[in-house]
Amino acid sequence: MSNIQVNKLHTLTGHNDSIFALAEWAAKGIFFTGSGDGMVVQWNQANPKDGQLLARLPHSVYALEIDEKRGWLFAGHNYEGIHVIDLDTKKEIWSLKISSAAIFDLQVKDNLLMVCTGDGLVIMVDIEARAVSRHLKIGEKSVRVLALHPNGEDFAIGMSDHTVKVFDSKDFKPKAHLVSHQNSVFALGYHPQSGDLVSGGRDAHLKIWQAETYEEKESIAAHIFAINYLSFRKDGRYFATCSMDKSIKLWDGESFRLLKVIDKARHAGHGTSINKVLWSKYSDHLISVSDDRTVGIWDINISTKNEVRGTK
Secondary structure: OOEEEEEEEEEEOOOOOOEEEEEEEHHHOEEEEEEOOOEEEEEEOOOOOOOEEEEEOOOOEEEEEEEOOOOEEEEEEOOOEEEEEEOOOOEEEEEEOOOOOOEEEEEEEOOEEEEEEOOOEEEEEEOOOOEEEEEEEOOOOOEEEEEEOOOOOEEEEEEOOOEEEEEEOOOOOEEEEEEOOOOOEEEEEEOOOOOOEEEEEOOOEEEEEOOOOOOEEEEEEOOOOOEEEEEEOOOOOEEEEEEOOOOEEEEEOOOOOEEEEEOHHHHOOOOOOEEEEEEOOOOOOEEEEEOOOOEEEEEEEEEEOOEOOOOO
């Protein structure tokens, strides 16, 4: 039986609109947030109170991604394309207008930046060439989220048409078409060890898909309202979900049993929809961002018979 103690370490302010985007550069101990006012801010986990404004764009930023190899930050600039910031100089070094639609997610895989758009495309950008290399038409509705398999062979896509689609990473051919959700899929993540796929969305349910066959293993009524995002702890033993119902929930990564609810009443949590959550690989803290314009940093102390604080 797990004993979980939650301590809110910080409430960070500075954004002037809802915060939608969250990304971490774990090797450097820093993370980044992006918001509806176009602000992109850098935060240092060692001293998180002092955020640094990196960019102020004319439109909302829903997606951020780190290229750790190059030390670059990609920002998805809605209705414009992508902006690329060199994190050493803190200056924009290039940009690319690739879509007039909203950009909902960004993922770097090797030399590709995978861009998920509101017009049903995943656009592949060759990072070295700084040019589009492929348009992958997924459907007529928005591509909301993309997850890379830990072995690099597959990637999964959550759609506004209520489905999850899985593709081969080498030739981009379809591998699976998962139909179970009753509404848009916003949250998606592969278990770091088992490779099981977890999805969540507007129907407030979590779906667990078997690693190799992608058969549905379990359906869980997880939240009251939409599940906006999920994040695994790096060892896969636990994961967190966040929701439009203003709560964060902690789950066992093997049994998928609910372990803890973090909310405003019990933990001074967020007062409105929580849009992203990230289990830091650097600090093992949980980071959350919300429509209430704040960033929360949480210490999650989980102890069991066989686990003591500090085990990762």
